[in-house]
Every structure is written in structure tokens, then in C-alpha cells.
Amino acid sequence: MLGLPEEFTPEFIARLDQLRIKTRREFAGLGKGTHLSPRRGSSLEFSDFRHYSDGDDFRYIDWGLYGRTDKLYIKLFKEEEDLLTYIFIDASASMGFPERDRKFESAVATALALAYVALASGDRVMIRVIAGRGTPPPPAFVYGRHRIVELGRSLTAIRPGGEVDLAPALAREMVSIRRAGKVFLISDFMMLPNVATRGLGLFTAANMDVTAVQILGARELDAQGLNGDVEVVDAESGERVRVSIGQRERDRYRETLLRLAREMKVFCFRNGLHYTLYTTGANFHDFFLRAVSDLGLVH
């Protein structure tokens, strides 16, 4: 599809149309929407009672309660508003390696799919790209599903690059975010677990509903097929480590990566965050549609 990754087939988009974002908290939106808001409004969801005041609509008087208490009470209902959805994409250099795994491209596809779900549900979406080369989308909410093409063009033009310290980078982003909402953080989380959890902790501290999407490469999990004496160079820091790699070392390396991913998952579960892991070797459509719940989406 024009401007969108190849994953966006008509069938896939049709499936995305059936999804919407589910939040564990109620967030105030910027306009009418489908998500319950902490504001009182005109939805069917009861919120509270208050004493009747002159000018209140008689239709909201709870007559049953009047009969029991002989006092007039007005029923208050919750407001339904749109959801402010923030999608953060890690575009640091690590997302570009191994090149054949196309981790960043998978991250962009995931971000666009989430954005489409949000836009199709009438929510507002702001996509923030951390590091990377190229022009990121402007730091403003977009509204309406037709904006997905614009976002797609913008994101697909970005290339991963640069070094990122996730926690400080997210802290800087938090300064520009004025309203709480749903946060998706898409990254490989190839960093020490405390660095990643510190970054995610910033969002939870700001009362955000967070979903962490970890993208790992299939070859990355297999130590890129390296064998023998190899000097591995960190794509971001340039740090060099020389290792002798055999099958046993490759197994240990894979165990280490998976252990780091497990630690991320445990952290997310303990702190009420959604977490899902996508390995690039797997089919993207299958991953996305099966991980609906883990992504914080509902049908």
C-alpha cells in the first residue's frame, strides 16, 4: 500500500479495523471518543450522585433514591472521550543490526499497526522516534485514519542510528507530553535491564498505561551465525569484545538474550504493564493478531 510497509495488506487492515485500544485506566481525552474518561459526561456509564441544583435536567434525577431518602439526587455519568496514544519507537543503531533481521522495519510496522488501530478507533496518535536518522513525524497528535499514510511515509524514511540511553531519552520526551494516555514503547531493549525498567518506570510514574513491545532478530538470537574467533563491535557504543564462538557459546548467548527478555516481561507484569515479544523471523500478521491482548488491544 502506498507509503505503508508491505505488511499492510488489505486483509490485515481489515483485521486491524476490528481492534481497538484497551486501557487499564481512564484518561481524559481531547474530544469525544469511545474511551471512558474520568470526566463526567453523557455516557451510559454511571459515575456518581450529586444533590440536585436548579437548572439540572430532570431526566437525570434518581427517583428511586428520592423515594428512599426524600431528597433529590442527580445521577452523574462518565464522559467518553478519545484516547491520547503515544507510540515511541527506538531508532537507535542497535535496531539496525543484524541488518538482515530488519528489526527497525518490524518496529515501524508495529507502530503503524498500533497507530492505525488507534486512528481507526477515533483516537489521537502521536509517534515519537528516539534517535535515528531522518525527519521524524512532528510532535503533535494526528487524528483520523487517513493520517496513517502520512505517518507511514514519515516513519519509513527514517533509518536507525545513534546511541541511545533509554531512560534519559524518555525523560526528555516526558517533558513534552502534557497529558496522560496510552503509551507504546517499541524497542529491542538491548540494554541492561535496569536501564529499560528505569525508562518504563517514568511512564508508570506519570500514570500512563504502558505497553512494551520488544523486537528481537531471529539471527540476533542465534548470535548472527558467528563462529570461531570473532571481535564483536557494539553498534551503538563501539565497544569491542572478542569471543570464541562455537555451538555451545551460541546456545549460551541465546539463553542470555532470552533471560533478559524474561526479566523485561516479569518487570512489566509486576508493574501492570503490557509486554510482548516479536522475533523477526516469525510472521508479522500472526504475531500482531495473536498478541492482541498482550499489546493492550481488544476486539
Next chain:
Amino acid sequence: MGPLNAMGLLNPGALYFLAIVPALIIAYLARERPRQATVSSVLAFRALHVMRGQRFGGRPRFTWTFFLELLALCLAVFAMAGPYLLKKGTPIAVVIDNSAAMQALTPSGKTRFENALAATNEALDREGGSGQVTVYVTAPQPHQVSGAVSGIGAAHEVIARVQVVDAPDDPVALATLLGQLVSDGHIGRIVFAGYRSIAPPVPARLVPIMAGQPIANYAIGSFALSRETFGAADLHARVTVANFSPAAQALKVTIAGDGKPIGAAQATVASGEVATFDFPKLAPAEVYRAQLDPSDGFALDNTASATGSAVKPVAVLFVSPTPADGASLRSIPGVSVESRAPAAYNPKDLANFDLAIFEYTVPKELPAVNTLLVMPPPGDPVFNFSAQSAPRVEVACWPTTDPLTDEVNFRLLNFRSGEYLGQHPWMPAVVTGNGGGLMLSGSRQGHRFVATGFNPFPYLGRENLPMSILTLNMLGSLAGFGAQTSGYRTGEPWIVPAGVTAIALPSGRRESVQAGTLFTSVNSQGVYQLLGAGGQKTLRAVNLADLTASDLTNISPISIPAAAASAMPASAIVRAPLAAYFLAAIIALIVIESLLVYRRPRVVEVSQ
């Protein structure tokens, strides 16, 4: 040996291989520099074992193993170049006569050979030093025993391994060898120990050692067996003996067949003379041994052996339209007959037969063996006989001195029918009848031919004595006695006969052989057993049979060519090869590296 003078290279071109040293450096660096790979994060890699022996990071860092291998490579290249040291020294050539004559006992009770070895060792000790020594022996042909050895001690060991043989020496080849050694300027001293003297002028560098004085000797020169007469079963032995002593001596020869005495003869033989003893009608035996008495200081030539199987049978090819006629010849001892129809006759078959008999037929080309033609058809293109048949032929004239008619009573012969042969251009008539020739004889292209106008077959033996005698005369004349011993002599190699797979030497040692190849282990006198794959065994006697070698009184000196005798040593510098030391050093370096590398820890755990 003198001090070190200089070092040289036999093959300097090999130094070009030093050009591969940079290749080693590149290979080393390539091996030591790990492949680089950019990864998303080194986080998980830190938990792995780091590469063994943390080395340099992209920059060359030469370790001691590199220099060790570089040194080994350089040593290998230099070893290929054939390094040597030039040393001042006196290479010595030792020539030891190990021929049969050296077995003669000296008055001291030791053999000439033992004396020669002792004297040679003493001569080498006098020379002293640690120079190169090359040892040669003279029999059966002069040859070098082993490569040059360094040091007198090593030379003593080589000399101790030299053994005397039963083969005679070759004085001409020995003179040639000594001449070559004397003319070789790189040899400082030649020690020759033998029973022959050196004819003056003796070269200055030649040290002759006489291993024994002339001694009296009685010797068997030859021991030959033959069939008594053609067709006879008995064997006839002939032994030649020689008296190499200053006085006439009564010599007795005893013949034993398979260990049992079967004949003896005695005669007085004058000094320096050779006599022949005949032993007719010897009883059949496998092995005959002749023993000469009295014994003397050279026992080898006092005995000789012969084998009955050496008297080979006469092989006859009988070609006839009635091949059964030839079968009667098989009753003649020592005759083997193969009958064949004229159509099956192939001239190439004649190579396996001593004579051919053509009955009622003639070959289409002149046979390559002696041939008897019985009643040949007239007008053939090869012989072109003319014949006239007669119902009854009668002998009219025969010679009494011809071997063909010897002791034949022609008056008792009854030829019955036959044919008279007309005049032949190259086969004159031996026996004639009223109508022409009855027996023609002649020779062509080196072969004898006899043609008869009567048929002597079948051979009836005593039942028809005159005809049998005439038949044996004809066959004897054509085949000869066919009874010569093979006459194998020590030191003379022979071709291994077909079918023989192993040969047992007189010592009992068995050697595997291949038919058609030269068998050279013939340096011992005695009976050799030729063994076939099917277990068949043939005996073959090998004797010294050389009266020249047995003559221990008149020994001709060795004359070294004057030009060689006057040659002076051009240089007293010898090359001491060093390649072996280089190779030993390479091996030592590799062992050291292996030991040290395997002691080093292979991996280092990095804790995070």
C-alpha cells in the same frame, strides 16, 4: 679432522623459499586477527568466554610462538638448501677382499679374512681422527658396503658386519675400483686388505694389507653329470681336480649320492696339473656330492655338489598323421615326447623341444631345431625330396664309422616296405640301398637333419634290437647327450625359472622370488631349493668351480693404471652435511611449542 673452515650450501636455490616468510607473517596475522562483526549489543556476548589468549586488537602483536615458527621455517628452508661445513680432513676408503679365497686358513689358524679385518682395523686406528670412512668389498663384484660413516668407531662397526662369501673375486673389476679410488683427489687414504698384492708402483695414498701368504691347495674344478648314453638311465660324473702345490700329490675323489658313497677314484696329480676323474653308471640320486682328499687349508673347493635333476631330459616333438607312433619313444629313459598332428603343428612350438620328428610329413619352413624326417613326402618346397616307393627296400651300403650307423647290424635289419630317396642337394646319403638313399644326413642353418626312407617306429627296444640301436643313434646324433649339468657358479646370478616362488638357500634361509627376475643371492656354495607355489621342489647346485680362485700359490698382483697411481689428492677438504641437525632443531622447536601451547589455558572467563 681439522678446524672449521667455512660453510656452504649444496642447493643455494632453495633459499628462494625464504620468500615465503612474509607469507607466514601474513598467515600468522590472519590467524591471530579475529573476524569483526557489528552486533546490536555486546551485552550478551560479554557473558561468553573471551577468545583464548587475548591478543592484539587489530594491530600486529608478535608473540613468542610466532618467532618460534618463523625460526622453524627459516631452518627448514636452510635445510632444503643443503648446508654443509667444509672441514679439513682425510677421507678414507677401505677395500676389503671378501672373496672365496679369503676363506683359506693361515698358519696362525685364522682365515685370511679374519686377519684382513684385524689388520684393517689396526690401520684405521693408526690413521685416527673422525673423518669419513667408506667401506668397499670385492666379491662377487666390488661394491660399497654402506654410505660414508664419520669416525673410526663407526667404521669399525661397518667392517665388523662385512662377511666373506663363496664367490671368487674379479681382479679386473678390483683393479678398476682401486684405480678409481686412487685417482679420486678427495680421498686421502685407501686401505686395501686382500690376498692379492699390488703391482709396483704402489700409489702413495694406498695402504695395501696382505692377508696371507700363498699356500698349497688341492681343488675340485668342476663336477658335471651327464647321461651315460642317449637313452641310458645311468648318470656319468666327471670331476676335474687340480693340484696347486709344489709337489705331486695323490688326490682321491669320493662321490656320495644322497649321502651314501657310490663311487671313488684316485690318481696322482703332478704339481700345477689338472686331472679328470670319470664315474660311470652312478646310481640315481637327488644330490651328488664330490669330496676331494686330502683336505687342505681351503676347504671350500674340496667339495662340490651336483643334482640329478640338472641332467635334463630330451624333449621330442613328434609330428605325424599317426601320432601314436611317437608314444613308443617314451620308453627311452630321459626322453619326453609330445605328439601332434601336422595340422596342429606350429613352428613356434619348437622353442620348447630339443629335436623334432616329422613322420610322413614335412614342415612348411625349415625347423629351428635338429630334425628327423621319416619317409618324407616328395616334392615339398622346403626339402624337395625325391622318393621312389618300393615294396621291399634293402640296404646295400653303410659306413661303419658314422655315429648314425655305429654298432648297427644292418644285415639283421628288416625294413619291409619303404622308399628310396633320390640325391639331395645338401643332405648326402649315409645309408644307401639298391634304388637310392635310405638315410640322408646334413646340416642347414646350424641345425642337423636326418631323413630316412624307412620307418623306424614304433620303437620296440630289445624286441627289434638293430632298429632300436639305429633309432637311438639317430636321436643321439640329433639331440646330443643332452646331459650337461647346469654349471651354476657362486657369484653368478641366474634367472628365476617360471613357476618358482621361493628359493631356499644352502643356509636354510628362504627368499621370496618372482619368476623371470634375476636371483642374486648366490654367494654361497651348496644346493639351492627352488620352490614352486604348488609345493614342487627343484634342486640346483652352485659351486665355486673356479680353479683360478683355487690357485692360492700363483696369485697375480693387481695393477693399478699408472695415471691413477700418480694422481695426487687435489684437496683434503670434506663436506660435513648439516641438514640433519637443522631437521632435528626444527623438530625440537615444534615439540617445545606444542608443550608450551598445550600448557597455556585455552580460555579466560570474563566476569561481568
